[in-house]
Amino acid sequence: MSEVHSRPIRVETKQDVTILFAGDSGDGMQLTGTQFSETAAILGNDLNTFPNYPAEIRAPAGTLPGVSGFQVQFGSKEIFTPGDKIDVLVAMNAAALKANLKLLKEGKIIIANVDGFDEKNLQLAGCKTNPLEDGSLAKYHVYPIEIGKLTRSALEGTGLSTKEIDRSKNMFVLGLLFWLYTRPLDHTINNIREKFKKKPEIAEANIKALQAGYSYGEATEIFTTRYEVKKAKLPAGTYRHIMGNQATAYALIAASKKSGLPLFLGSYPITPASDILHELSKHKNFGVRTFQAEDEIAAMCAAIGAAYGGSLAATSTSGPGMDLKEEAIGLAVSLELPVVIIDVQRGGPSTGLPTKTEQSDLLMAMFGRHGESPVPIIAANSPAGCFDATFEACRLAIEFMTPVICLTDGYIANGSEPWKFPTAKDLPDITVKFAAPRNAGDPKYLPYKRNDKGAREWAIPGTKGLEHRIGGLEKQHETGAVSYDAENHALMTKLRAEKIEKIADAIPLQTIDNGSEKGKLLVLGWGSTYGTIKTVVRDLRLEGYDVSHAHLTYLNPFPKNLGELIYNFDKILIPELNSGQLARLIRDKFLAPVIQFNKVQGMPFMESELKEKIIAILTEKEK
Amino acid sequence: MPALDLGGNGKKSDLPVLTAKDFASEQEVRWCPGCGDYSILKQVQSVLPELGVPRENIVFVSGIGCSSRFPYYMETFGIHGIHGRATAIATGLKASRPDLDVWIVGGDGDLLSIGGNHTLHILRRNLNVNILLFNNEIYGLTKGQYSPTSPVGFVAKSTPYGAIDHPINPLAFALGADGTFIARTMDRDVKHMREILKRAHKHKGASFVEIYQNCVIFNDGAFEAFTEKDVKAENDLFLEHGKPLVFGKNNDKGIKLFGLKPMVVDLTLSDVSKDDLWIHDERDRTKASILTRFFDEPGSEHYMPRPFGVFYAEERFCYEDAMLDQINLAKEKGEGDLDALLRGKETWVVD
Numbered sequence: 016m017s018e019v020h021s022r023p024i025r026v027e028t029k030q031d032v033t034i035l036f037a038g039d040s041g042d043g044m045q046l047t048g049t050q051f052s053e054t055a056a057i058l059g060n061d062l063n064t065f066p067n068y069p070a071e072i073r074a075p076a077g078t079l080p081g082v083s084g085f086q087v088q089f090g091s092k093e094i095f096t097p098g099d100k101i102d103v104l105v106a107m108n109a110a111a112l113k114a115n116l117k118l119l120k121e122g123k124i125i126i127a128n129v130d131g132f133d134e135k136n137l138q139l140a141g142c143k144t145n146p147l148e149d150g151s152l153a154k155y156h157v158y159p160i161e162i163g164k165l166t167r168s169a170l171e172g173t174g175l176s177t178k179e180i181d182r183s184k185n186m187f188v189l190g191l192l193f194w195l196y197t198r199p200l201d202h203t204i205n206n207i208r209e210k211f212k213k214k215p216e217i218a219e220a221n222i223k224a225l226q227a228g229y230s231y232g233e234a235t236e237i238f239t240t241r242y243e244v245k246k247a248k249l250p251a252g253t254y255r256h257i258m259g260n261q262a263t264a265y266a267l268i269a270a271s272k273k274s275g276l277p278l279f280l281g282s283y284p285i286t287p288a289s290d291i292l293h294e295l296s297k298h299k300n301f302g303v304r305t306f307q308a309e310d311e312i313a314a315m316c317a318a319i320g321a322a323y324g325g326s327l328a329a330t331s332t333s334g335p336g337m338d339l340k341e342e343a344i345g346l347a348v349s350l351e352l353p354v355v356i357i358d359v360q361r362g363g364p365s366t367g368l369p370t371k372t373e374q375s376d377l378l379m380a381m382f383g384r385h386g387e388s389p390v391p392i393i394a395a396n397s398p399a400g401c402f403d404a405t406f407e408a409c410r411l412a413i414e415f416m417t418p419v420i421c422l423t424d425g426y427i428a429n430g431s432e433p434w435k436f437p438t439a440k441d442l443p444d445i446t447v448k449f450a451a452p453r454n455a456g457d458p459k460y461l462p463y464k465r466n467d468k469g470a471r472e473w474a475i476p477g478t479k480g481l482e483h484r485i486g487g488l489e490k491q492h493e494t495g496a497v498s499y500d501a502e503n504h505a506l507m508t509k510l511r512a513e514k515i516e517k518i519a520d521a522i523p524l525q526t527i528d529n530g531s532e533k534g535k536l537l538v539l540g541w542g543s544t545y546g547t548i549k550t551v552v553r554d555l556r557l558e559g560y561d562v563s564h565a566h567l568t569y570l571n572p573f574p575k576n577l578g579e580l581i582y583n584f585d586k587i588l589i590p591e592l593n594s595g596q597l598a599r600l601i602r603d604k605f606l607a608p609v610i611q612f613n614k615v616q617g618m619p620f621m622e623s624e625l626k627e628k629i630i631a632i633l634t635e636k637e638k
Numbered sequence: 639m640p641a642l643d644l645g646g647n648g649k650k651s652d653l654p655v656l657t658a659k660d661f662a663s664e665q666e667v668r669w670c671p672g673c674g675d676y677s678i679l680k681q682v683q684s685v686l687p688e689l690g691v692p693r694e695n696i697v698f699v700s701g702i703g704c705s706s707r708f709p710y711y712m713e714t715f716g717i718h719g720i721h722g723r724a725t726a727i728a729t730g731l732k733a734s735r736p737d738l739d740v741w742i743v744g745g746d747g748d749l750l751s752i753g754g755n756h757t758l759h760i761l762r763r764n765l766n767v768n769i770l771l772f773n774n775e776i777y778g779l780t781k782g783q784y785s786p787t788s789p790v791g792f793v794a795k796s797t798p799y800g801a802i803d804h805p806i807n808p809l810a811f812a813l814g815a816d817g818t819f820i821a822r823t824m825d826r827d828v829k830h831m832r833e834i835l836k837r838a839h840k841h842k843g844a845s846f847v848e849i850y851q852n853c854v855i856f857n858d859g860a861f862e863a864f865t866e867k868d869v870k871a872e873n874d875l876f877l878e879h880g881k882p883l884v885f886g887k888n889n890d891k892g893i894k895l896f897g898l899k900p901m902v903v904d905l906t907l908s909d910v911s912k913d914d915l916w917i918h919d920e921r922d923r924t925k926a927s928i929l930t931r932f933f934d935e936p937g938s939e940h941y942m943p944r945p946f947g948v949f950y951a952e953e954r955f956c957y958e959d960a961m962l963d964q965i966n967l968a969k970e971k972g973e974g975d976l977d978a979l980l981r982g983k984e985t986w987v988v989d
C-alpha cells in the first residue's frame with residue numbers, strides 16, 4: 016500500500032491473521048464477516064471462514080446466548096481452517112467479549128464497541144465490573160471505540176431514523192478493519208449498492224458508515240500500525256469465493272447439465288440445509304424444478320417419483336429430516352432408482368443443536384433403514400469440496416441406479432473458501448442410457464435384469480413397450496414380478512449388496528494426503544475435519560514428527576486399497592466429531608486397532624487439541 | 639444425451655385400438671374372492687381404452703394396502719410405493735413429467751390416515767392427477783383393524799369395545815383442502831363408476847373420487863344400505879349437474895333448501911313441485927359443502943340420502959403447469975450457462 020499517511024504509521028506484514036467478528040445476532044456480524052472475507056479472497060489471500068450463530072433468530076439482545084460470530088482466517092500461506100485462536104476480536108458488546116475472550120491470543124487486539132458496554136449490557140452479560148475499565152484485559156491491546164456514537168455523527172443529516180442509522184454500525188467496524196488491514200472498499204461498496212438497489216438512501220448510509228470507519232482509522236491517534244497480508248501462493252488458476260451449500264447446489268446443476276437430465280429437488284426447510292433449496296430455486300433458467308414439500312417424507316418420495324420419470328432427483332436435509340426420509344430411502348433401494356440425498360449434519364439427537372456441527376450421521380447413513388438396504392455414502396471435506404462430493408454422488412447414483420447419501424455438515428456448509436472452480440468442459444460427462452422402446456414382437460421386458468455393474472436399466476414411463484410395475488415388495492430376479500420365494504430373496508439381497516460393493520471398482524484408490532506411505536502414525540479422517548487434520552499434520556511434519564494423513568471421501572464402499580494402506584502404519588488415529596463412528600466401521604471391516612479422538616461439542620476440532628493428541632501418541636512410551 | 643420431452647400433454651392420437659384386455663397385466667389377481675376391488679379394477683380397465691392416452695404414458699401409483707396392489711394388475715407403468723406416500727411420489731412424477739397420465743390408488747388408511755397429510759397437499763396444489771380412494775372403512779391388508787373412516791362404536795380387532803374416534807368424512811376433507819374435483823361412486827354400480835372415472839380423468843386438476851368398496855372378509859356389507867337393490871333407491875341420491883335433487887323408489891322425494899338448510903320433501907304432495915327443488919350445481923362450493931355433510935347413518939333421524947356423483951368441479955391452475963411456466967419465463971430471460979454459474983460475479987487469477 017502506497018497510501019500517504021498524515022501521521023507516522025508502521026505497516027507490518029503478516030502471514031496469516033484470524034479475526035472474529037462477534038456481536039448480537041442483530042448486529043450484522045455475518046454480513047460484516049462475509050464482506051471482509053470476500054475482499055480478502057479477491058485480494059488473493061487464501062482463507063477459510065466459520066459462521067457461528069445461535070439457533071434463535073433474535074435471541075435476547077445483549078445476552079451470551081444471543082452472541083453471533085463470524086470467524087475468518089486469511090493469509091499469504093495455504094489456509095485450511097478458520098483458525099483456532101484469534102488475533103483480532105471485534106466485540107460489539109460485553110456479551111460478545113465475554114463469550115469469546117478465551118479464543119484470543121495473548122497480546123492481541125480487541126476492538127470493542129464502548130456503547131455495548133453500558134450498564135445494561137454489562138448486566139445482561141453478567142459482568143460485575145466493566146472489563147474495559149477494570150484492568151482485566153491488561154494482557155491484550157484494547158481499542159475501545161464509541162462505534163455507535165461515531166456512526167450516528169457520521170450519518171447525521173441523512174434523514175434516516177436513529178434505528179436505521181444504528182443498523183450501519185457494522186459497516187463502520189468493517190471500514191475500520193479494512194483500514195487496519197490495508198484493504199480497498201470498492202468490493203463492499205458495490206455489494207451494498209446491489210443489495211439495497213431499491214433503497215438507495217440506505218445504501219448510501221451504509222457506504223458513508225463504511226468510509227467513516229476507514230477514515231477513523233486513518234485519523235485517530237490510537238492506531239499506530241497497519242497490517243498487510245500478501246497474496247497466497249495457491250495453485251495457479253482462476254478463483255472465486257464459495258460457500259459449502261452453494262457449492263452443493265452448483266454441483267447438482269452441473270450434474271444435470273453433464274448428464275442431460277432435468278434436475279428435481281424435493282426439500283423441506285431445515286437448518287443448516289435450507290440454503291441448498293434457496294440457491295437452487297434461483298436457477299430455474301437451468302430447467303431446475305424445486306419442490307418445497309410438506310415434510311421430508313414427501314420431499315424424498317417426490318424425488319423418487321421424479322427419478323422414476325427420468326429426472327436427476329435429489330433431496331436435501333439435516334438430521335431430523337434424515338430420520339423421516341429413511342423409509343423412503345429404503346424404497347429407492349428396492350426400486351433401484353437414482354436419488355441423491357444430501358444430509359447437512361448437525362448436532363443431535365432429536366432437534367439437538369440446529370446451528371452447530373457434528374459428524375454423527377455416518378452410522379445412520381450406513382445402517383439407518385430396516386432390512387438389509389445398503390446405500391453408498393460420500394462425504395465432502397471442505398466448503399468447495401461440497402461441489403466434488405455432490406457431483407460424484409450424482410455420477411454414482413446414475414451409474415449404479417441407487418440412492419446415494421452425500422454427507423456434509425454445518426461447519427463446511429456455512430463455511431467458505433476460495434475455489435479454483437472448474438469449467439463446464441473440465442467436468443466429466445455423466446452417461447445416461449434409458450431403456451429403449453420395444454415393439455410388439457420383442458421378448459418381454461425384464462426390469463430387474465442387471466448389467467456388469469449390477470445395475471438395472473432405467474426404464475422411464477412414456478417409452479413404448481416398456482410398461483412394467485415395480486414396487487417395494489421383494490421381486491423376482493430379472494422379471495421384477497412380486498416374489499416371496501426364499502431362495503430368490505437371498506439372491507436379491509446379495510445382488511443389491513454386491514452392486515454397492517462394486518462401486519469400489521468405479522472410485523479412485525485411497526491416497527495419502529500428506530506424509531509417507533508407511534510410518535508410525537496415520538491420522539485417518541473423513542469429511543469436514545480435513546482442514547484441521549491437514550494443517551496439524553503439515554505443521555507436525557515440519558517439526559520432524561513421523562505422521563501421515565489420509566482422508567476418506569468414500570465411506571461406503573471404502574476404496575479397495577484402504578485395508579492395505581492403513582496396515583502400513585504402526586498406529587491409526589481417527590479424529591471425528593462424534594463418539595467414534597468411522598472408528599467402528601474401520602474396526603469392523605479391517606479388525607484394525609484404531610485410536611479414537613472424539614469431540615461432540617457442536618464445534619470443529621481445534622488445531623491445538625489435535626496436535627496435542629498426536630504428539631502424545633507419538634511420544635508415548637511403549638508399555 | 640437422452641431426449642426427454644417434458645411438458646405438453648403428450649396425448650398423441652395415432653393410437654392402436656385397445657380393449658380392456660390390453661390393460662390387464664399377466665400378474666394373477668390376488669384379492670379375496672368377492673372383494674369390491676375386482677369391480678373397480680375391471681371398470682378402470684374398461685374405461686382406459688376410451689380415454690385416448692397411449693398405454694406407455696399411463697402410470698398408476700399406489701401406497702400399501704389391499705387396494706394398493708392395484709398397479710400390479712394394470713398393463714401400464716406402475717409403482718407400488720410405501721404406505722401413505724403414493725400422493726407424494728406422484729407429485730414428484732407429475733411435476734417433473736406433466737406429459738404423463740398419473741393415477742393414484744389407495745385405501746382409506748393409506749390416503750386418510752398415514753397419508754392424510756400428503757392427500758391434503760396434493761389437493762391444494764392441484765396437480766393434474768386422478769386419485770381413487772378405495773374406502774372399505776377397514777384396514778384390509780393388516781387383517782381387520784378399524785380405519786379412520788369406520789363409524790364410532792365399530793367393533794374390530796383393535797376395538798373390541800367399539801371405536802371411540804370420530805370418523806373422517808373423506809369428501810368434506812377433500813373439499814376443505816380446496817380440491818377441485820370431488821366425487822363419490824361405489825363398487826356395485828359399475829355404470830355409474832365408469833361415468834365418474836371418465837369425468838375424473840377429463841377434469842384438469844386433482845380429481846378425488848371416493849369409491850365405496852366392500853371388504854368381504856373384514857367388513858362385509860358396510861355399504862349395503864347404499865348398494866343393495868331393494869334399499870338403494872331410498873338411501874342414495876344421484877347427483878346430476880343442472881338437475882333437481884330427486885330420489886326414492888318412484889323418484890317421489892326431493893331435497894329442498896330452506897336458506898342453507900336442506901329438507902326432504904314429498905313430491906307426491908300436491909303443493910310441492912320439482913321446480914322448487916335444489917338444482918345441483920357442481921360449481922357451487924357452498925352447496926357442495928352442504929352435500930358432503932349428507933353423512934348420517936341410514937335410518938337415523940333427519941336422514942338425508944347419501945349423494946353419489948360429482949359434488950364439485952372447479953377449474954384452477956395446476957402446480958406442474960405453473961412450475962413449467964416459471965421455468966420457461968426464466969429461460970426466456972436467458973438459458974442457464976454453467977460456466978457463468980460456476981464463475982460467479984467475481985474472480986481473481988493466481989499465476
Ligand SMILES: Cc1ncc(C[n+]2csc(CCOP(=O)(O)OP(=O)(O)O)c2C)c(N)n1
Pocket residue numbers: 702703704705706721744745746747748749772774776777778779780785
Ligand atoms: C409404515 C407402515 N406402517 C404400517 C404398515 C402396515 N399396513 C399395511 S396396509 C395398512 C392399512 C391398510 O388399510 P387401507 O389403507 O385402508 O387399505 P386396504 O387394505 O383396506 O385396501 C397398514 C396399517 C405399513 N405397511 N407401513
Ligand code: SF4
Pocket residue numbers: 668669670672673674675704705774778779852853854855856
Ligand atoms: S381383505 Fe378385504 S379388502 Fe382385502 S382383498 Fe380381502 S376382501 Fe378385499
Ligand SMILES: [Mg+2]
Pocket residue numbers: 703745746747772773774775776777778785
Ligand atoms: Mg381400507
